Amino acid sequence: MLLIVCPYCGERPEIEFSYGGEAHLVRPKDPASLGDAEWADYLYARSNPKGVHAERWRHTHGCARFFNALRDTLSDRFLATYRIGEQRPDLA
Amino acid sequence: MQRFSALSLIRHSLGGHLGWQPQWRSPEPKAEYDAVIVGAGGHGLGAAYYLAKEHGMRNIAVLEKGWLGGGNTGRNTTIIRSNYLYDESAALYDHALKLWENLSRELNYNVMFSQRGVMMLAHTVHDVQIFKRHVHANRANGVDNEWLTAEQAKEFCPPLHIGPGLRYPVLGAALQRRGGTARHDAVAWGYARAADALGVDIIQNCEVTAIRRGTAGAVEAVETSRGAIRTRKIGVSAAGNTSVVMAMAGLRMPLESYPLQALVSEPVKPMFPCVAMSNTIHAYISQSDKGELVIGAGMDAYVSYSQHGALHIPAQTLEAICELFPMFRRMRMLRNWGGIVDVTPDRSPILAKTEVAGLYVNCGWGTGGFKATPGAAHLLAWTIAKDEPHPINAPFTIERFRDGVVIDEAAAAAVSH
Amino acid sequence: MPPDRAALARLPAASRFILRGKPAAVTAAGNVFGIGLPEQACRAAVAADRAALWLGPDEWLLLAPESEGAELGATLARAMAGAAHSLVDVSHRQIAIEVSGPNAEAMLNAGCPLDLDPGAFPVGMCTRTVLAKAEIVLWRTMPLCFRVEVSRSFAAYVWRLLEGASREFGPQPKRCGE
Amino acid sequence: MSANFRTAEDGRIDRSRPLGFRFDERSYQGFPGDTLASALLANGVHLVGRSFKYHRPRGILSAGADEPNALVAVRRDEARYTPNLRATQVELYQGLSAESQNRSPSLAFDIGAVNDRLSRFFPAGFYYKTFMWPRKAWERWYEPWIRAMAGLGRAPTLPDPDRYANRFAHCDVLVVGAGPAGLAAALSAAEAGARVILCDEQAEFGGSLLAESDATIEGKPAATWLAETVALLALKPRVTLLPRTTAFGYFAYNMVGLAERLTEHLAEPDPALPRERLWQVRAREVVLAAGAIERPLVFPGNDRPGVMLADATRTYLNRYGVKCGSRAVVVTAHDAAYRAALELHRAGVAIAAIADLRTAANGPLPEAARAAGLPVRPATTITGTGGRLRVTAASLAPLAAESDRRGAEPLTCDLVLMSGGFTPSVHLFSQSRGKLRFDGELAAYVPGHSVQQERSAGACRGVFGLAAALADGAAAGEAAARAAGFSAARARSFACHASGFGTGGIRSVLPNAHGAKAFVDFQNDVTADDLVLATREGFHSIEHVKRYTTTGMATDQGKTSNMNALGIVSEALGKPIPEIGLTTFRMPYTPVSFGILAGPSRDELFDPVRTTPIHDWATAHGAVFEDVGQWKRARYFPAPGEDMERAVARECRAVRQSTGIFDASTLGKIEVVGPDAVEFMNRIYVNAWSRLGAGRCRYGLVLREDGFIADDGVVGRLAENRFHVTTTTGGATRVLAQMEDYLQTEWPELEVWLTSVTEQWAVIAVQGPRSRAVLEGLVEGIDIASRAMPHMSVAEGRIRGVPTRLFRVSYTGELGFEVNVPADYGRAVWEEIFEAGQPHGITPYGTETMHVLRAEKGYIVVGQETDGTATPDDVGLTWAVGKTKPDFVGKRSLARPAMRAPGRKQLVGLLTEDPHFLLEEGAQILAAPNQKAPTKPLGHVTSSYRSATLGRTIALAMIAGGRDRMGEMLYVTTAERPVPAKVTSPVFYDPEGARLDAA
Ligand SMILES: Cc1cc2nc3c(=O)[nH]c(=O)nc-3n(C[C@H](O)[C@H](O)[C@H](O)COP(=O)(O)OP(=O)(O)OC[C@H]3O[C@@H](n4cnc5c(N)ncnc54)[C@H](O)[C@@H]3O)c2cc1C
Numbered sequence A: 001m002l003l004i005v006c007p008y009c010g011e012r013p014e015i016e017f018s019y020g021g022e023a024h025l026v027r028p029k030d031p032a033s034l035g036d037a038e039w040a041d042y043l044y045a046r047s048n049p050k051g052v053h054a055e056r057w058r059h060t061h062g063c064a065r066f067f068n069a070l071r072d073t074l075s076d077r078f079l080a081t082y083r084i085g086e087q088r089p090d091l092a
Numbered sequence B: 001m002q003r004f005s006a007l008s009l010i011r012h013s014l015g016g017h018l019g020w021q022p023q024w025r026s027p028e029p030k031a032e033y034d035a036v037i038v039g040a041g042g043h044g045l046g047a048a049y050y051l052a053k054e055h056g057m058r059n060i061a062v063l064e065k066g067w068l069g070g071g072n073t074g075r076n077t078t079i080i081r082s083n084y085l086y087d088e089s090a091a092l093y094d095h096a097l098k099l100w101e102n103l104s105r106e107l108n109y110n111v112m113f114s115q116r117g118v119m120m121l122a123h124t125v126h127d128v129q130i131f132k133r134h135v136h137a138n139r140a141n142g143v144d145n146e147w148l149t150a151e152q153a154k155e156f157c158p159p160l161h162i163g164p165g166l167r168y169p170v171l172g173a174a175l176q177r178r179g180g181t182a183r184h185d186a187v188a189w190g191y192a193r194a195a196d197a198l199g200v201d202i203i204q205n206c207e208v209t210a211i212r213r214g215t216a217g218a219v220e221a222v223e224t225s226r227g228a229i230r231t232r233k234i235g236v237s238a239a240g241n242t243s244v245v246m247a248m249a250g251l252r253m254p255l256e257s258y259p260l261q262a263l264v265s266e267p268v269k270p271m272f273p274c275v276a277m278s279n280t281i282h283a284y285i286s287q288s289d290k291g292e293l294v295i296g297a298g299m300d301a302y303v304s305y306s307q308h309g310a311l312h313i314p315a316q317t318l319e320a321i322c323e324l325f326p327m328f329r330r331m332r333m334l335r336n337w338g339g340i341v342d343v344t345p346d347r348s349p350i351l352a353k354t355e356v357a358g359l360y361v362n363c364g365w366g367t368g369g370f371k372a373t374p375g376a377a378h379l380l381a382w383t384i385a386k387d388e389p390h391p392i393n394a395p396f397t398i399e400r401f402r403d404g405v406v407i408d409e410a411a412a413a414a415v416s417h
Numbered sequence C: 001m002p003p004d005r006a007a008l009a010r011l012p013a014a015s016r017f018i019l020r021g022k023p024a025a026v027t028a029a030g031n032v033f034g035i036g037l038p039e040q041a042c043r044a045a046v047a048a049d050r051a052a053l054w055l056g057p058d059e060w061l062l063l064a065p066e067s068e069g070a071e072l073g074a075t076l077a078r079a080m081a082g083a084a085h086s087l088v089d090v091s092h093r094q095i096a097i098e099v100s101g102p103n104a105e106a107m108l109n110a111g112c113p114l115d116l117d118p119g120a121f122p123v124g125m126c127t128r129t130v131l132a133k134a135e136i137v138l139w140r141t142m143p144l145c146f147r148v149e150v151s152r153s154f155a156a157y158v159w160r161l162l163e164g165a166s167r168e169f170g171p172q173p174k175r176c177g178e
Numbered sequence D: 001m002s003a004n005f006r007t008a009e010d011g012r013i014d015r016s017r018p019l020g021f022r023f024d025e026r027s028y029q030g031f032p033g034d035t036l037a038s039a040l041l042a043n044g045v046h047l048v049g050r051s052f053k054y055h056r057p058r059g060i061l062s063a064g065a066d067e068p069n070a071l072v073a074v075r076r077d078e079a080r081y082t083p084n085l086r087a088t089q090v091e092l093y094q095g096l097s098a099e100s101q102n103r104s105p106s107l108a109f110d111i112g113a114v115n116d117r118l119s120r121f122f123p124a125g126f127y128y129k130t131f132m133w134p135r136k137a138w139e140r141w142y143e144p145w146i147r148a149m150a151g152l153g154r155a156p157t158l159p160d161p162d163r164y165a166n167r168f169a170h171c172d173v174l175v176v177g178a179g180p181a182g183l184a185a186a187l188s189a190a191e192a193g194a195r196v197i198l199c200d201e202q203a204e205f206g207g208s209l210l211a212e213s214d215a216t217i218e219g220k221p222a223a224t225w226l227a228e229t230v231a232l233l234a235l236k237p238r239v240t241l242l243p244r245t246t247a248f249g250y251f252a253y254n255m256v257g258l259a260e261r262l263t264e265h266l267a268e269p270d271p272a273l274p275r276e277r278l279w280q281v282r283a284r285e286v287v288l289a290a291g292a293i294e295r296p297l298v299f300p301g302n303d304r305p306g307v308m309l310a311d312a313t314r315t316y317l318n319r320y321g322v323k324c325g326s327r328a329v330v331v332t333a334h335d336a337a338y339r340a341a342l343e344l345h346r347a348g349v350a351i352a353a354i355a356d357l358r359t360a361a362n363g364p365l366p367e368a369a370r371a372a373g374l375p376v377r378p379a380t381t382i383t384g385t386g387g388r389l390r391v392t393a394a395s396l397a398p399l400a401a402e403s404d405r406r407g408a409e410p411l412t413c414d415l416v417l418m419s420g421g422f423t424p425s426v427h428l429f430s431q432s433r434g435k436l437r438f439d440g441e442l443a444a445y446v447p448g449h450s451v452q453q454e455r456s457a458g459a460c461r462g463v464f465g466l467a468a469a470l471a472d473g474a475a476a477g478e479a480a481a482r483a484a485g486f487s488a489a490r491a492r493s494f495a496c497h498a499s500g501f502g503t504g505g506i507r508s509v510l511p512n513a514h515g516a517k518a519f520v521d522f523q524n525d526v527t528a529d530d531l532v533l534a535t536r537e538g539f540h541s542i543e544h545v546k547r548y549t550t551t552g553m554a555t556d557q558g559k560t561s562n563m564n565a566l567g568i569v570s571e572a573l574g575k576p577i578p579e580i581g582l583t584t585f586r587m588p589y590t591p592v593s594f595g596i597l598a599g600p601s602r603d604e605l606f607d608p609v610r611t612t613p614i615h616d617w618a619t620a621h622g623a624v625f626e627d628v629g630q631w632k633r634a635r636y637f638p639a640p641g642e643d644m645e646r647a648v649a650r651e652c653r654a655v656r657q658s659t660g661i662f663d664a665s666t667l668g669k670i671e672v673v674g675p676d677a678v679e680f681m682n683r684i685y686v687n688a689w690s691r692l693g694a695g696r697c698r699y700g701l702v703l704r705e706d707g708f709i710a711d712d713g714v715v716g717r718l719a720e721n722r723f724h725v726t727t728t729t730g731g732a733t734r735v736l737a738q739m740e741d742y743l744q745t746e747w748p749e750l751e752v753w754l755t756s757v758t759e760q761w762a763v764i765a766v767q768g769p770r771s772r773a774v775l776e777g778l779v780e781g782i783d784i785a786s787r788a789m790p791h792m793s794v795a796e797g798r799i800r801g802v803p804t805r806l807f808r809v810s811y812t813g814e815l816g817f818e819v820n821v822p823a824d825y826g827r828a829v830w831e832e833i834f835e836a837g838q839p840h841g842i843t844p845y846g847t848e849t850m851h852v853l854r855a856e857k858g859y860i861v862v863g864q865e866t867d868g869t870a871t872p873d874d875v876g877l878t879w880a881v882g883k884t885k886p887d888f889v890g891k892r893s894l895a896r897p898a899m900r901a902p903g904r905k906q907l908v909g910l911l912t913e914d915p916h917f918l919l920e921e922g923a924q925i926l927a928a929p930n931q932k933a934p935t936k937p938l939g940h941v942t943s944s945y946r947s948a949t950l951g952r953t954i955a956l957a958m959i960a961g962g963r964d965r966m967g968e969m970l971y972v973t974t975a976e977r978p979v980p981a982k983v984t985s986p987v988f989y990d991p992e993g994a995r996l997d998a999a
């Protein structure tokens, strides 16, 4: 069970959270202007990397806020968590 | 290839088993192959076998970053069935099931395919509707599936607790008698041995690290941890690692890779005669030839490549198992492990050509591709050899997501009312 | 429930509001409620028989005696009239269970994954969390006393779970402070 | 047979209280403090089981968790039958009843043992090579035979009545293993003020100290020091001591799973206690002090009962007061066996010989043995053992003559001690994903780079010897406490006198042992030859060797065998061990019960049973319930003697003719409030909300972003800024989550907030032409006349003094209301309405009737008509979609080619030709009656009911191009042959909607 630092509540166990998939996939402002392929890209294409992954979590059974996280998908360790709207931290 | 049979076993026994030959070679990679398969799981090894056997391509290699069969092929709960809801899926999985029925003899390798029957339990009125729909749809598709009352389900699987008093009593079950299990490792080994005998080079400890494309965009070579290999055709069959490999060709896939866990109990004498599955309370179970209860646990919540998962996942599974089989509370878990499953948005596979010339992909089998092994392998070989899909895998393109055609087996089971 | 080991007790009905909103509304609400709404995460503020529990960065649970509910709702709404907010009466949505005594932490930890040591979960701390398969709001009101707020349809489950966990501890003191 | 091998004194058993127990129907005696294994050995019983494949007689090899052979079933009663327990871990209690396994008819005479005779035909992987012809014989004959031969014990057959518990716990320092290293670590950490949990799988703390004969610590005998140390720790309030507790798994973020056994050792367990408890410990720092495991030697006949690990016999002697035999041959590659030989010798066991595989045996221990007159034979190997059910002889041969087994000299004995050295227990370290390192000097894998907050101490990292283990443990405890923030931590130092531990070791088959049954993995009957055969057949990866031979895959997971297997494979492939690598250590360290992982979850605690405020009333009125998600919903209310069909027909008629009352409390409810509420609703729902006035309602439809229907429900606008949204019962959580997702992550600028009020409101649907009449006298402050309160409106007021949100809505097609009242009042208001309805014949109805009524009207149920692949147009809901809205969730996806393509499945009605034939939901629809499979069905039946109102059956179906097929005759599958049915409009009843206002 992972231990996740909620940017609002601090360290909490995984079972209080829901996973929300890849982060920073911004819903297009005007979906109608997108071609089918571009729209499919937004809907379905995922980077699914082996390594650092920017992803969304929601502290569902806590403060109920969504937030973003960087996690290494090989070790499952979190490198950072940050609030919605904040820049993806530069780990370098 | 040395033939395997009772007779050869006896003969070699008398010779102290000194005469057995390697079941496959460990060749050095050549500079060039007519086709390269990435991933020596059951699907990749099988594809190489069928390419050699049915399409006459002999100069082919299967590249494997670890040991052959060590991916999901070596870590799955071995459930085989074809009673899928949609016509496209039923055709695909039944194609595989028919190949399973003769696979041991085809490969001269006993894969211990055991048609013990797969029983899917219904616990709610909604489940009953869903599974009856499966039964009708399967029959219309020529796939066997039958409805059992709760009492018939109990008779078919005596350890099953059907209620009343159960939190979710069993209301009935859909049974596919042709379904069952097979010995996972033997499938990989059997295909490897048969492919090797046809001249296929199986190269282990050889990780593909890059895909080189020519000026026209077509594939030219793969780079590997053991050097570059030229080829015009690449079949990617890398399961949980597909996104990573496809990114080497510049493609972003509609895939996410999740840990999926499983566990086995200590072995006991035969007492569980079939495969039982419950979607509603999330459990599936069978007993292997060695006597362990083989139990599928759930998926962890997040994308991961670690082949590890959290404790609460198998714990939840065992809650469900103990609810359905309360006499198993004193059974003990012997080992737990994880694999990495590649999941598509509609939970159906992709088995297709890609927009990159010479690049073919077989992926997205998620939690259920072992049962497809011979079929997927057979169709992948066809698609690579002919540069076009077989009618059975024609619907399973990447473009279906762009166009809005989904083959949504998961949604078909979604509960909502 | 045998009375001699009641480390578990159902608390009386109460008025409950979920307040969400912009800072102006929150300040105004605090003024009329009589307790400034806590800004520190996971903390409750108490005054007399009212309490305000931080549940999220813009979400509070307000608790007051049952009889004050109707009037309190109107007063709060009036006070916040000028500022964007959401005030929703949830008095009947959940019920409260008190878990107390020297084994309270152990009983809750039968299903709650949080560290309930007073150093990590001091008096005045409150949070939504889980108790096995139920979501709860957990609030430490006294060193040996917790208030559990749970959706009414999960209450029987939560009760049974805690009761099962209390069994091995044998008889318990009846209520905190008694 | 029941000889007495108990020593006269010593040991940690309580000789004052003899315990009676049974093994295989024979009675024996032991003492508190015994394990089943020690008690059997004390009675001279070595034969305790049969091996997995060859059914060879097997005895007790070890004294602990590493035991591969001595597996027994313990039976308290049939419901508490537990197979495959290690006799070395089963604590003795009065009346214990155990039996051997995998033998028939008896342990001494097992017909399965013919396999042993035929074993040359059953080498590793034999089943892959045969049993393929004829095909049918596999399932009829071969497979059942293989299955029957395999498996160890038998499963219990009755539900386990015992309880299991769960505990989440946190600490600064978790110490796993309470041997000298673990005790020293716990002491150092606890004295620094840290919150410490110390666990050990054994009944008593002490580890190897429990078998110390002459060591002193701090000037006291080891046993005294141990007792004082444990007492000291027990006094510390922030220390939790957990004996009988196995750390079985090491998970991410320093979560360690512990399995505590509370009652299994008791003759009469306290019913208040759970049998076992799962601890999920989140530790800041972990100290692993799990000790080491002695390695067997691989030689022919090494599996004979009476062949034992040398150090284990010391444990039996010193801890349990048991001599494992009367005349022993010792074979070793490590000095430690000399200590065992010396101590056994002192206890009166004759030592026939000490064969040392090393050319010289010169350390202090061998010297001491020589000094005591024991016959030490350096450069000597063992070539075999004799005896059937118990060893009677061991053959020793000088290593020089290794090629000639005839040079062997058989020595009579009833005990063979072997020691191949020690393997550090790195299981948990490896599970923590730390990297192991091969220590060339120790020739063992030891913990290398850590990736979690943990450290190893003592024998589990190759630090052997009592003094060294104590010091290492104390240092680890200090370091852990410091790392956890206790900067004042100090490592205790301990003055200690103990005999040395010595050196040595071998990890492979002994010379001359190939070609005979030299076992590596005892439990799975894997011989050295099997391993070599696997490499010969091309299985070069150690992972392949494991799976082909099954070495290390038994219930002991290779604790005693994996290193020997590695060594043999290393030799066969001519590659050094570190290049071979290791197989993966996985949880659990030792098997854990399903029950402990399932915990308290069973029956009602398996999943919360959610009930509504009206549930008890429904129960009292005979309702039959169905499960919908976690909710129990009343399905129908049978009158005495009625079945579902008749009850539903009666309920339907009541609603259509007078009035019915229905509990709709489970519907999801969300209050959407704030200045941007309408904008938010416009973006989430397909519908247009801007023009919906306060006090009015609308049927709302939510899509997923991929364009498929996610949920539906009536939405009431209570005020400019406030919507009361309803969802399906099953969709409540999902819809709220989807709304929060968009609100928080895509549109954080919107000033709107969402609050779940599902459980705030009890919802009582009053439906039927008399519904207004029923409510009229009850409602206060709301004019419910048709003009004042038209269909699809909402008003706030009171009902019998209780505040209500009154909706005029209809899911039945009749005039109807939904009374929302705060949940505590739900039952009372329900009863008032029921009372007031009596003159009108008000009838409670359940979900089944609700379904029939809505189907008569062609209303969909999300999840029944739709299956995650239906668009609004597919189910005839295009009218709901706000045409002019620029965007809403799912809109763009609806424009994709396939979503607009002709031939999509569309919702239609179906009427069977035979008006009384009831189609099965899920039945497939075919174009022609006599199609042969595989056919391509046109669609399927989604809903099918007997309509009392229409006096016939009706069905809804999703059919390809269905709306263009009106009047067509199609064929619907049944269990027998397809039956004809005509495509119709999905609205079977009152298509004009006249009844909504009929009173
Ligand atoms: C716990 C679990 C339970 C399951 N249960 C079932 C079940 O009951 N029934 C069922 O039908 N299915 C089940 N599945 C799914 C099934 O296991 C898989 O769908 C199937 O085995 C996939 O086979 P494969 O040959 O495509 O993939 P794999 O066997 O995973 O083979 C892919 C191979 O590609 C290799 N590879 C990846 N990247 C590279 C690279 N860059 N270079 C070289 N090689 C590479 C990998 O090492 C791997 O060996 C389960 C899966 C898991 C994890």
Ligand SMILES: NC(=O)c1ccc[n+]([C@@H]2O[C@H](COP(=O)([O-])OP(=O)(O)OC[C@H]3O[C@@H](n4cnc5c(N)ncnc54)[C@H](O)[C@@H]3O)[C@@H](O)[C@H]2O)c1
Binding pocket: D176, D177, D178, D179, D180, D181, D182, D199, D200, D201, D202, D206, D207, D208, D209, D245, D246, D247, D248, D289, D290, D291, D292, D293, D294, D311, D422, D425, D428, D457, D458, D459, D460, D463, D464, D465, D466, D467, D469, D501, D589
């Ligand atoms: N086999 C042996 O008896 C043996 C081998 C090597 C060293 N020694 C001696 O042991 C001492 C080393 O002390 P030490 O403290 O390192 O080891 P130890 O063997 O004394 O103690 C280890 C303890 O850890 C427990 N344990 C192991 N795995 C566990 C798990 N997963 N969960 C819970 N408990 C677990 C064991 O029951 C044991 O009590 C030295 O004196 C050395 O001479 C003994």
Ligand SMILES: Cc1cc2nc3c(=O)[nH]c(=O)nc-3n(C[C@H](O)[C@H](O)[C@H](O)COP(=O)(O)O)c2cc1C
Binding pocket: B074, B075, B076, B077, B078, B184, B264, B288, B290, B292, B294, B307, B334, B335, B336, B337, B338, D552, D553, D554, D557, D583, D584, D586
């Ligand atoms: C169907 C099946 C049965 C298994 N049975 C056993 C078993 O009896 N004993 C065992 O130790 N492992 C068993 N395993 C698990 C493997 O040991 C191993 O955990 C799995 O192949 C994953 O590999 P890994 O743990 O090395 O990562 C089984 C695996 C599968 C798929």
Ligand SMILES: [Zn+2]
Binding pocket: A006, A007, A008, A009, A010, A059, A062, A063, A064, A065
């Ligand atoms: Zn939070």
